[in-house]
Amino acid sequence: MSFNDKVYEFVRQIPEGKVASYGQIAFMTGSWRASRAVGYALHRNPYQGKVPCHRVVFKDGRLATGFVFGGKDVQRQLLESEGVEFTADGRVAMDKCCWQPDQGCCCP
DNA sequence: ATGCTGACCGAGC
DNA sequence: CGCTCGGCCAGCA
Known part of the structure; x- marks a missing residue:
């Protein structure tokens, strides 16, 4: 289980209609400062298709x-x-839409 | 092993 | 209020 795998595992658990920030994922993986590493990990995205x-x-x-998915407009449409x-x-x-796994619900 | 880079984030000017 | 700087972490040359 590497830092990288944690990121993928975490992102993969994001339900539809919810989004998470790099810092949030970084915090879950270990240090919120690792946001850069998170971004880099997703950049490679070896599990493209499984990891949203x-x-x-x-x-x-x-x-x-x-x-890298084809454009921000495409991503926006996809998220919408x-x-x-x-x-x-x-x-x-x-x-x-901020995903909070601990609460399992978004901020009201 | 060392150095640079990168899809970030927070604080300072 | 907008831009700049530094800092941490992982991956690659």
């Missing part, structure tokens, strides 16, 4: 840069299809 990297966004709710709300700024409504 598109559900992983910034703390601001903004999508990751240099999106899953039930994730978006703001006028084009960011994810993390206020409602």
Whole structure:
């Protein structure tokens, strides 16, 4: 079980309509400061198809840069299809869609 | 083994 | 309020 595997395992558990930030995943894996490593791990994304990297966004709710899935617009459509709300700024409504495994529910 | 890089985040100016 | 700097972690040359 490597740090990398933890990231994939964590991200894979993200339900539809929910999103998590790199820092959140990093915190779960060990140190919240490892957010960079998390991003790098997802960048390789060896489990592409099993790991919904598109559900992983910034703390601001903004999508990751240099999106590799085909474009931010595509990711937005994909997330919207899953039930994730978006703001006028084009960011994810993390206020409602931030995934909290411990509580199993989003912030009201 | 060492150094650089990167899909980040927080604090400072 | 916007930009810049530093710091941590893992992967690769």
